[in-house]
Amino acid sequence: MSNRGAFIAIEGLDRSGKTTQVATLQARLESEGIPVKLFKFPDRTTAIGIMIDSYLRSQSELDDRAIHLLFSANRWELAGAIEQLLAEGTTVVCDRYAFSGVAFSTAKGLSFEWCRSPEVSLPAPDVTLFLDISPEKARERGGYGDERYEKEEMQRKVRDVFRQISTEFDEARWVTLDAGRRREDVAADVWNCVQPFTSGLASPLQRLW
Ligand code: T5A
Ligand code: NA
Numbered sequence: 665m666s667n668r669g670a671f672i673a674i675e676g677l678d679r680s681g682k683t684t685q686v687a688t689l690q691a692r693l694e695s696e697g698i699p700v701k702l703f704k705f706p707d708r709t710t711a712i713g714i715m716i717d718s719y720l721r722s723q724s725e726l727d728d729r730a731i732h733l734l735f736s737a738n739r740w741e742l743a744g745a746i747e748q749l750l751a752e753g754t755t756v757v758c759d760r761y762a763f764s765g766v767a768f769s770t771a772k773g774l775s776f777e778w779c780r781s782p783e784v785s786l787p788a789p790d791v792t793l794f795l796d797i798s799p800e801k802a803r804e805r806g807g808y809g810d811e812r813y814e815k816e817e818m819q820r821k822v823r824d825v826f827r828q829i830s831t832e833f834d835e836a837r838w839v840t841l842d843a844g845r846r847r848e849d850v851a852a853d854v855w856n857c858v859q860p861f862t863s864g865l866a867s868p869l870q871r872l873w
Pocket of ligand 2: 682683
C-alpha cells in the first residue's frame with residue numbers, strides 16, 4: 665500500500681507570518697513535485713465561516729461558547745475532505761487549526777477542558793509548527809489589525825495558552841519557531857521540519873488529542 669500524505673499545521677500568534685510561510689511552503693512542496701492542498705481556518709467561505717467572519721469583524725455578537733463551537737464546526741465540516749486527501753497521498757497544510765480554537769477561547773476565560781472537547785477526534789496533525797512572536801515584534805509589523813482579538817493583552821494570554829498546549833506534545837510533533845526573524849530564515853526552518861515528511865507516512869492518521 666502506498667503512503668498517506670502528511671498533515672502539517674502552521675499555528676501562531678496574529679501577525680506571526682503564518683499565511684506568508686504557508687504560501688512559501690506550498691510553493692516549495694510543489695517545486696519538489698509533492699501534491700499539496702492548503703486549508704485555512706477559519707474558512708470564511710462556508711455558511712458557518714460567514715458567521716465567524718461577521719463576528720471577527722465585530723458586525724455581530726455571539727455568546728463566547730457559541731462562537732467557539734462555530735470555529736470547531738468549521739473544522740468538522742472540512743475534516744472529511746482533509747482525511748480523503750491524506751488517504752489519497754496528498755500533503756495537507758493548515759493555516760491555523762484546533763490549537764488556535766482552544767488558545768483563543770481559553771484566553772477569553774472559558775475553561776481549557778471545555779474548549780478542547782469539541783475538537784476531540786478531529787484528525788491530528790503529524791507535526792505542528794508554532795510561529796512564536798513577541799507582541800513587541802508584532803507591533804513592528806504594522807501592528808495588529810482591527811479584528812476582534814487583535815489587542816496586545818489578548819495576544820499575551822493567547823501566547824500563554826499556546827505554551828501550555830505545547831507541553832502536551834513531544835518535540836517531534838510540536839515545534840516552536842522564532843517567527844520574529846527574516847522571512848527566509850523562518851522559511852528555512854519550516855522546510856527543515858517538513859522535509860522529513862515529504863515521502864508520506866505509513867503510520868495511520870492520529871486523532872486529537
Ligand atoms: N481564531 C481562529 C479563533 O479564535 N478560533 C479558531 O478556531 C481559529 C481557527 C482570525 C482570528 O480568528 C481567531 C484567531 C484570529 O484572531 P486569521 O483569519 O487566521 O484568524 O487571521 P490572522 O492569523 O490574524 O492573520 P494575520 O494576517 O494577522 O497573521 P499571519 O497570517 O500570521 O501573518 P501574515 O503572513 O499575513 O503576515 C502579517 C504581516 O507581516 C509581514 C507580512 O508581509 C504582513 O504584512 N511579515 C513579516 N514582516 C517581517 N518579517 C517577517 N518574517 C514577516 N512575515 C510576515
Ligand atoms: Na493570516
